[in-house]
Amino acid sequence: MPKKIKVAKPLKKKFIPREKVAKVAAAGKATAPEAKSGKKTFSVLRGMHDILPREEKYWRTFRRIAEHLADFYQFGLIETPVLEEVGLFVRSIGKGTDVVEKEIYSFEDRDGTKVCLRPEATASIVRAYIGNGMWNQQQPVKMWYWGPMFRHDRPQNGRYRQFFQVGYETIGIKDPAADAEMILLAYSFYNDIGLPTVIHINSLGTPEERVRYINELVSYYRNKRSYLCEDCRNRISKNPLRLLDCKEESCQKVKEAAPQILDWLEEDSKNYFMKVLEYLEELHIPYVLTPTLVRGLDYYTHTVFEIYPAFEEEKNEAGAVINPGSQSALGGGGRYDLLVEELGGKPTPACGMALGLERAVAALRRHAEANKIVVKDIKYDVFFAQLGDDAKRLALRMINELRGTGIQLAFNFFKNSLKTQLELANSLQVPYVVILGQKEVQDKAVIIRDMESGVQEIVDQKKLESILKKKLGKLS
């Protein structure tokens, strides 16, 4: 075959004459790239992403584990709309919070209602609890959810504008065991997917206690103003609790000596928190008491926690966690005893937690890579290969008959060469291949090939199912 000679590509680019076409001064805006057909192509919106089939091994496993946990701990699935009234989140998450102030995707519906894409699910679930009169059911009401959330944040690795969360809520009970159960759920989820984690935990007490503490904190920091970084000076009035996680070198000293919220809790709150910790110890859940942990949503009271990958923890000599990484929080939650009432229900204690699935995928990937663990793809038991028209027709029927037998079959009717089909079987790493050709059709037989040894045997078509089951150890 003669070597193909590439013909010089025709000039695709616009020819620009010497005189330079009148300078179109206006700074060029990036226009959508054009496909070869000359049609505009589209790309995903900023901060959004496609979850492709090749990631299915993660997503499907996660979903299954989340379901198992829900079943075992008796949480019922709740699906709430993605679209809600903006006011719901303003009231629940808090007016001054970043989530509400600058991250909400909101717009007016055709009838003028101010709606938004939910930035989180807890408020929706509480709304549903109240709206459906669930306080009349046996308490607590335990529900879980799985779905996309939306936050118009600046995208970064592990931070998307549309992201999936799985979460669990226990409404209608105030008992340290409920808080502990939440933490256990978060911990177990990651344990089950094979990722070691550690819990950061703190208590924010009651709103009264918190206010008293904040006052103390503010007056402490006011005196040290001159030592602080600019951000912290602003934080004193804007968001005092955030003073506690400033990373500036200059603020560390001031921070270390700052009053801690745990010292400002009343006996009741303190005891409650201690009980939660006792449960964690009983469950052997590794946790770090983190006095600086405050959460970004206003509705939390008492227990708050976040969960981090254990392998990313860096500790100093004293054993304190230095910097767990800004995007590494895998999830979090806590108690929100006032939210139900705030949203118009009767005073009802509650707690919950949520996990970020994209972060779980990313963390598991990193973990697997670092430890040379192979995350398995979906496994097939048998590849069914066919050869020739008659065989193809019969194979179609036989494959259909094997559906529901528990044998995971793989096949490809669009490839007719046996060689290609065996290549596919090989890449899928199936232990056995069933081969049906012209000859076998006539003999009412099939060939079963053991892919590891290469040994083949000819068996009666009628016995195929039972023989395969036997080989695969799927009898019973």
Next chain:
RNA sequence: GUGGUCUUGGUGUAGCGGUUAGCACGCGAGAUUGUGGAUCUCGCAGUACGGGUUCGAUUCCCGUAGGCCACCCCA
């Protein structure tokens, strides 16, 4: 939202003023007609977008978009 940095086929990369833009993975076809994991051959596919400088730009400059990093904050 603020600052920084980067952007070459689907993926990972080479080239750093003039090249048929190289390589690997991947995908597809095939290596005598019904047999995989090896090898080989051939093929597919790219300089994010818009300007500018230049005889000439993948390479230099500006802008836009996007990614990433830090901050803010959070999952």
